[in-house]
Amino acid sequence: MPSIRQILVQNVIKTIPIGLLVISPRGIIIAASPSAAQLLGLSPETLEGRDWHTLLTDGPVNESFNCNLIEAVEKARPFRHCLADYQRPDGGLRRFSMTASCPRIEDRPVGVTLLFDDVTALYRSRERETAALREKNRLQHDMIESLNNLALSVAHQIRNPAAAIGGFALKLLRDHKERHLSTDHPDIIFQEARRLEDLVGAVVRLASLAQPRFAAVQLGRVVEEAVSRATETAAGLHKRVDCRLSLETVEIVADESLLGQAFDEIFLNAVEFAGREAVTIAVNLARRDEACQLTIADDGPGVRNELRPFVFDPFFTTKARGAGIGLSLARKAVLEHNGEIDLHGDASGGTAVVIRLFDTPEAGLGREAFYGRMGLDVREIKTKARELGLDISGLTTIDAVRTIQKREGFSPCFAWGVHDRCGQELCAFRRECVLTMRIDDGRRIIYGGV
Helix, strand or coil: CCCHHHHHHHHHHHHCCCEEEEECCCCEEEEECHHHHHHHCCCHHHCCCCEHHHHCCCCCCCHHHHHHHHHHHCCCCCEEEEEEEEECCCCCEEEEEEEEECCEECCEECCEEEEEEECHHHHHHHHHHHHHHHHHHHHHHHHHHHHHHHHHHHHHHHHHHHHHHHHHHHHHHHHHHHCCCCCCHHHHHHHHHHHHHHHHHHHHHHHCCCCCCCEEEEHHHHHHHHHHHHHHHHHHCCCEEEEEEEECCCEEEECHHHHHHHHHHHHHHHHHHCCCCEEEEEEEEEEECCEEEEEEEECCCCCCCCCHHHCCCCCCCCCCCCCCCHHHHHHHHHHCCCCEEEEEECCCCCEEEEEEEECCCCCCCCCCCCCCCCCCCHHHHHHHHHHHCCCCCCCCHHHHHHHHHHHCCCEECCECCCECCCCCECCHHHCCCCCEEECCCCCEEEECCC
8 A cells, every 4th residue: 555655746746737757777767747748749658667768859859858868867967947949749849948856875876857847838928029129129229220310410401501600690790890880690690600500519429429339347447537537627617626536446348438428428517517616526436236336426506306307308408508418428328338327316406426337238147147257248249140140139148149059050058047957056047158169069059167
């Protein structure tokens, strides 16, 4: 008579909603859940008591599934949540998430427990979402490009007439002075023409902001250089800047020139809005969780609450003169790095601009998974994609890598668990590490480890 323990174990095996196979040290399937047979498209009697090799099938589609089995049974290597495509005998294509446990007693394997779940619907849903996101990003990119081209075209059409108006107004002003005529009209025309030219120049600056060129950057040094330029600018405006710096050593992947422009605009804004000759600016750079945070706070007059939502809008300004483009340019530069920028403060005095930048432009990815010892440089990914004629805009780093691998005929074995197939503990698969290497079989890539 079976014990209560045996009854409970058998009940678990029969009712578990995912595939479960238990393989003995001799390679015999000693337990199989009904769900396992259903997922594999096999009858239950073809599983229990059979050699595990009966699970292996020919064909390139099932290669990852077969390799996972071989790794677990023959090499006693556990893994978690490895993705594998599987073609059932009836021709149906499924995608499994596979986990293998290889327990040992006195360092001797006592069998293999294999779990696999059908994630086909989830995978296809993700593919649809990725395709929709790619299309959305493409449309947004096209719209932005169209608006930039329109802005540059309009600016060009306005600049020439504005220059002509300003030139003739200046000539008219000189003629009036030579004839000793007293009128302010030519001077007003000239000043307004210059204002229009300045506005056109601001539009051109915003519309033609250079595409970022990413490299490793010491962020503190970029801030210090911007502070130095702000001090010189303030002197030209007959003002004095007292900067109080608190900068941690932070290295990120960024475009140094683009961030420098953003910082210049923020410092210039603080100087111009200072209500007195001396302005104090406190600059703090520190790590916050997976990002670095830069805070630039001044002791100026502040910003009224009802105006705060609009401060980053193009052409919004409360100054008598000015295009209102500076903070818009700063925001665009930060967004090019997938960063965040916000403004805090009120009319009681003082304004703080807070910028959050991740270690890489791929927001939320750790630096090691991007360009360090456990990752692939995003510049290499983009270069490779261009060489293959692939559009990877709108994709995460890992999806971009998978797209490239698919084009090259590889079948990646990325997973999300604590262990990967090569046994590396605590690997970057929680972020889906993109450090890979080729192996003998030209159709496969596996995690290379370090």
